[in-house]
Amino acid sequence: MRIGELxxxxxxxxxxxxxYLREGLLPSGERTSPNQAQYGDGHVRRLKLVRxxxxxxxxxxxxxxxxxxxxxxxxxxxxxxxxAAQSAVTAExxxxxxxxxxxxxxxxxxxxxxxxxxxxVKPGGAARQALIQVxxxxxxxxxxxxxxxxxxxxxxxxxxxxxxxxxxAGRSELDGQVEGVVIGLVLGDALMAxxxxxxQEDVSRRAVGERAN
Amino acid sequence: MRIGELxxxxxxxxxxxxxYLREGLLPSGERTSPNQAQYGDGHVRRLKLVRxxxxxxxxxxxxxxxxxxxxxxxxxxxxxxxxAAQSAVTAExxxxxxxxxxxxxxxxxxxxxxxxxxxxVKPGGAARQALIQVxxxxxxxxxxxxxxxxxxxxxxxxxxxxxxxxxxAGRSELDGQVEGVVIGLVLGDALMAxxxxxxQEDVSRRAVGERAN
DNA sequence: CAAGTATGGAGACGTATGCTATCCATATTG
DNA sequence: CAATATGGATAGCATACGTCTCCATACTTG
Numbered sequence: 001m002r003i004g005e006l007x008x009x010x011x012x013x014x015x016x017x018x019x020y021l022r023e024g025l026l027p028s029g030e031r032t033s034p035n036q037a038q039y040g041d042g043h044v045r046r047l048k049l050v051r052x053x054x055x056x057x058x059x060x061x062x063x064x065x066x067x068x069x070x071x072x073x074x075x076x077x078x079x080x081x082x083x084a085a086q087s088a089v090t091a092e093x094x095x096x097x098x099x100x101x102x103x104x105x106x107x108x109x110x111x112x113x114x115x116x117x118x119x120x121v122k123p124g125g126a127a128r129q130a131l132i133q134v135x136x137x138x139x140x141x142x143x144x145x146x147x148x149x150x151x152x153x154x155x156x157x158x159x160x161x162x163x164x165x166x167x168x169a170g171r172s173e174l175d176g177q178v179e180g181v182v183i184g185l186v187l188g189d190a191l192m193a194x195x196x197x198x199x200q201e202d203v204s205r206r207a208v209g210e211r212a213n
Numbered sequence: 214m215r216i217g218e219l220x221x222x223x224x225x226x227x228x229x230x231x232x233y234l235r236e237g238l239l240p241s242g243e244r245t246s247p248n249q250a251q252y253g254d255g256h257v258r259r260l261k262l263v264r265x266x267x268x269x270x271x272x273x274x275x276x277x278x279x280x281x282x283x284x285x286x287x288x289x290x291x292x293x294x295x296x297a298a299q300s301a302v303t304a305e306x307x308x309x310x311x312x313x314x315x316x317x318x319x320x321x322x323x324x325x326x327x328x329x330x331x332x333x334v335k336p337g338g339a340a341r342q343a344l345i346q347v348x349x350x351x352x353x354x355x356x357x358x359x360x361x362x363x364x365x366x367x368x369x370x371x372x373x374x375x376x377x378x379x380x381x382a383g384r385s386e387l388d389g390q391v392e393g394v395v396i397g398l399v400l401g402d403a404l405m406a407x408x409x410x411x412x413q414e415d416v417s418r419r420a421v422g423e424r425a426n
Numbered sequence: 427c428a429a430g431t432a433t434g435g436a437g438a439c440g441t442a443t444g445c446t447a448t449c450c451a452t453a454t455t456g
Numbered sequence: 457c458a459a460t461a462t463g464g465a466t467a468g469c470a471t472a473c474g475t476c477t478c479c480a481t482a483c484t485t486g
Contacts, residue, residue, distance in 0.1 A: 002432080002433070002434095002483095003432085003433065003434080004432065004433080011310060011312065013474090013475085014432095014433090015474075015475055015476075016473090016474065016475080018434075018435080018436095019473080019474060019475085021434090021435090022435085022436085023473095028434090029434095031434095033481080033482070034434085034480095034481070034482090035433060035434045035435075035480075035481050035482065036433065036434075036481085036482060036483080037433085037434070048353055048354060049354060052350045052353065052354055054473095055307070055350075056346060056347055056350040060472075060473090061472075061473070061474095062472095077421055078417060078420075078421060079417045079418060079420070079421040082413060082414070082417050083414070086410050086413075086414065090410065094268070097224060099224065114411070119411060119412070119414075119415040120415060120418065121411050121414050121415055122414070125414065126410070127407060127410035127411045127413075127414055128411060130403075130406075130407040130410065131404070131407035131408060131410075131411055133269060133407075134269055134400060134403045134404045134407050135404075137265045137268075137269040137400055137403075138396070138400060138404075140261055140265065141261060141262060141265055141396060141400075143393065143396055143400075145380055145383075145384075146377065146380055146381075146393065146396070146397060148380060149373070149376040149377060149380060152372060152373055152376045153373060153404055153405055153408045154408055154412070156369035156372060156373055156405070156408075157405065157408040157409045157411065157412035157413075158412045158415075158416070159365060159369060160362070160365055160366060160369055160409060160412070161409065161412040161413045161415070161416040161417075162416055163362040163365045164359065164362060164413075165413075165416050165417065165420055167358055167359055167361060167362060168359075169420065170358075171358075180356065180359065181417075183351070183354060183356055183359070184359060184413075185410070185413065187347060187350055187351060187354075187356075188409060189402075189405075189406045189409065190343075190347045190350075191344070191347045191348075191351075191366055192366055192369070192370065192402075192405055192406070192409065193343075193402045193405070193406075194340060194343040194344035194346075194347050195344060195366045195367055195369075195370040196370045196373060196374065196398075196401060196402065196405065197299050197303065197339070197340030197343065197344075197398070198327070198332060198334050198340045198341060198344055198370065199332070199367070199370035199371045199373070199374040200295060200299075200340075200370075200374045200377075200378075200397075200398065201295070201296070201299065201332075201334050201335070201338065201340055202330075202332040202333060202334055202371075202374070203371070203374040203375055203378050204291060204292045204295050204374075204378065204394070205292060205333065207291070207292070207378055207382065208290055208291060208292040215454095215461080215462070216461085216462065216463080217461065217462080226445090226446085227461095227462090228445075228446055228447075229444090229445065229446085231463075231464080231465095232444075232445060232446085234463090234464090235464085235465085236444095241463090242463095244463090246452080246453070247451095247452070247453095247463085248451075248452050248453070248462060248463045248464075249452085249453060249454085249462065249463075250462085250463070267444090273443075273444090274443075274444070274445095275443095
């Protein structure tokens with residue numbers, strides 16, 4: 001198929017597809033003449049993935065490109081791909097000062113948590129740094145009591161990660177596994193966020209005892 | 214204190230504070246003369262909250278303003294404030310077409326889920342629409358099997374929401390409660406996302422049997 | 427096979443966002 | 457009293473994510 005059909009099959013405007021091609025989010029089609037190219041089902045699939053990461057996952061173009069590179073990297077292990085994708089989606093923490101020491105306190109809290117849960121995670125890893133940042137923010141806002149349920153979050157995260165990996169490990173082809181892990185990573189955030197809102201709405205409605213929402 | 218001290222106490226540059234004042238993210242100080250104003254601890258507090266929502270919560274200036282308005286709205290119930298804050302942080306879904314019908318399928322799936330969990334949530338609510346969007350994305354990407362663990366997500370979300378509300382309900386002043394609910398909403402997403410990455414890292418490391426991370 | 431439309435490729439252009447910089451008259455400070 | 461800071465307002469800047477315009481070439485439709 002040519003670009004027009006790729007567009008109509010995915011709902012993505014032609015100029016936007018051209019833009020993605022330029023940005024390296026989509027491999028170019030197979031050239032049949034100097035200015036003609038053929039696209040296949042793989043392009044449709046990839047384009048849908050790109051849109052999902054951009055629109056649902058709210059990734060930037062650059063982050064999306066890095067994630068795709070991680071997926072496409074040949075010979076990577078699942079674990080390696082996940083790590084690469086994680087650092088792609090986790091913006092590093094803008095190196096702000098830490099006058100109040102919340103950063104160090106948070107670091108300690110996270111270390112204790114990891115210990116308690118038996119997590120062996122890289123000290124300098126993107127995921128860990130991100131968590132430290134968030135915990136520090138809670139502290140700076142004087143919301144230490146909310147950090148009391150940190151373990152609830154941890155348990156929830158553990159269970160979800162385990163369930164997700166179990167589903168993905170059950171897939172036959174490796175390609176599907178790699179893609180699944182990354183989709184679970186990127187879209188999973190959005191899924192959990194939406195689910196949390198829904199649950200909050202319900203719990204808060206009950207707590208307040210409001211009739212018929 | 215004057216703006217300079219407000220700046221040094223929060224680490225936010227003076228021009229940025231001025232910008233926030235203009236954008237209505239921060240109330241202006243108490244004028245002592247035509248071009249002098251006094252800021253207090255409330256301003257420090259509010260400014261920290263603003264920064265946390267922008268940097269950690271990744272909210273836009275506009276969303277931040279709406280959330281603050283929800284917090285400041287007089288006479289709102291906790292439930293009402295949560296609802297207002299939720300629609301502020303949940304961008305509406307850009308009204309794209311749904312040629313493939315994934316949208317309808319997702320809608321049905323979410324309805325069934327809500328039924329199964331006993332959730333009474335607004336059909337047109339922002340949270341629900343967001344979830345439908347995410348579920349539709351999974352389907353469009355052919356990741357239906359990952360939706361098999363939707364209930365795990367739901368249970369996790371329920372537990373977290375309940376724990377959070379319990380902590381907040383235990384607070385004495387209403388102001389603290391309102392702020393807590395909103396912080397739990399905004400920063401909670403970031404917290405859960407970071408936690409998920411950490412757990413994924415650990416689970417994937419175990420699954421792959423890698424030695425010493 | 428002629429006329430009209432679509433394509434690939436590349437650069438210019440547009441819009442939104444989140445700050446920074448510059449001015450300036452007035453206040454404060456050393 | 458000279459140097460610095462303030463508030464207020466306007467202008468400028470960088471980044472991000474597209475969209476528009478061109479153009480020579482290729483399809484395709486009557």
